[in-house]
Amino acid sequence: MSLFKAETRRLAKRRFSRYFVLGAVLVLVAVAIGMFVSNEKPTPAVIAQAQAEADRYFQEQTGYAAEEKKRCESLTPEQMKQQYGEGFTCDQLGQLQREDVQIQDFMPSQFDFRENFPGMVTTLAAILAMVAFVVGASFIGAEWNSGGMMNLLLWRPRRLQVLSTKLAALVVSLIGLTVTLSAVWTGLFWVIATMRGTTAKMTSGAWQSIGLLELRGMVLVLAAGMIGFGLASIGRHTAMALGAAIGVIVVFQFGLAVVLQVARVRFAEAYLLPFWGIAWLEKEWEVLDYNAPCDFSAVNGCEPPSMVITWQMAGIAMLAVVGLVTMAAMWTMRKRDIT
Template sequence: MSLYRTELRRLAKRRFARYMTLLGLLVLAAVLVGTFFTNQKIDDTVRAKADRQAEQQYEEQVRYAQQERASCEQDKAAGKADDTHRYPPDCAMIQPPPREAFESQWFLPSTFDFKESFAETLVPFAAILALVGFVVGASFVGAEWSTGGMMNLLLWRPRRLTVLLSKLAALLTGLLAVTLPAAVLWFAGFWAVGVFRGSTEKVTSGVWQSFALTGLRGVVLVLAATTVGFALASLGRHTAMALGGVVAVMVVGQFGLGILLEMAGAKFVEAWLLPTYALAWMQKKVTLQNWDACNATYTGECKPATFDVTWQHSSLLLGVGVVLILGVALWAMRRRDVS
């Protein structure tokens, strides 16, 4: 019997893996449904309503300005002292704002522009499935160690690295089997949101290619997070090792490091934090700003110093991290006693 197929069946039968995957998919479905019901298609009727609201807002400001100017003139005619400096020296200065200051677009409801907004939805898609993959990967191998199943398996197939890598291959296959259909449904779902609750105009083949590449990077992120969770749990021989390690890194390492860097006055603190690189991986580039370093322009405007974190930086960090953690787990599997 193939070890790989055996591990696939074992993964499919694990209740925790099924429930965790279902929970992640339900969260994604909730995001999609919430986006559908919180957006509205803009038509001529909606635009006309927004125009009326803008006109009403302008008329209210005109009436308010007239009342204030009349009150100002009455107080000055009566010789009342303006101790609170409510009015200007000349009451004629009280004028309503110009009509063009009230734009109709301010009163339009939220609408989903597929071309402009869909790329942003791929970030939570990848983040949620990466979390699911990390937890499922950690529990898949962690449970084997904690229950003694790994020792029994090695009696049947004593080649340690083959056993561990077969488990990892089955795990990644299972995650791909969930992630790829979910990605297709995600694209189709938000396209439907654009059709019925927004706009799908100007979506060219180049736009689709860009979305597809972003989605591919999201899949890679999911597989990387799954591998890291699997490797950490294997290294610690318990699911809690992976979960505790992440808590330590994110809370102690990242949060504490951020505070220390802020206190030390370091530039571009976010460049030292892992979420920045995950976001840069998905968005291709994240521009950090340092407002303490003001670069004055010839107009006197203050422009902050900037630093770009690109997807190339993220790919280097992501690749080295995954290879290092998995390599240590394989080394430990080969060298340590499994009893």
């Protein structure tokens, strides 16, 4: 049996990997169930009920406005001045118009596949990225911790080939997992939209956009897995990767966010990793600088300066991090003692 097949089987057979993936699947099932229960298809009966509620609301608000105007007209000029201010007249009281009351405001939530499914793809990508990071770290970390790596190198002494093969097995397995779950996820929410919402306006362009979003999500999952694998290989323990992740979250995210806010740094969000991930998935993210003088526009008024993090920028940054971590793992594998 080839080393690649052996490592792929080893990864698939690990109980930790199976249970962790199963836990993620259960979370995804809970999300899907929640979306199914919280949405409802607008049947004629539901539309009629919403229309009745909208009419009732309009009549109530019209009655309140009439009573308020009647009360206003009963006030003396001095009382009106004290309550409403100088020069106010009762005709200035707001009157609700029928077009201001939309039936959509009284309709139950429905799952619009075109509008709502991209958010579900982002949810899937985020959960799978976490799974990939932890599984990738534990895959190589357990080998170092148990002595399996040293035993393997006794009969396969090519260090870089062994580590590269393990990484390749992880990447291929993550691709298979992501593609499978993405296909199931898409089909599941298509059913939800059919039964509890709408699948209207799903043109070829809309499907292409969703496909590209799922592809970017898969790249994010692979990057997370490779980073977890690389960090655990450098530290030769799963805890190295998990500790680094916790450190990044606590120190470089929460702590850095506070420091940036206190220091009134311009475009502070651009220094925080989550927004780069959002930019990668959603193609761009606009960062506003509320610490700088606003840009005045005769049309839009006073607006804070902004910068846009594009998916290309986020992709380059992600590629750089993955490349540095992977090269560092290969370098330590080649230079450091195995024992």
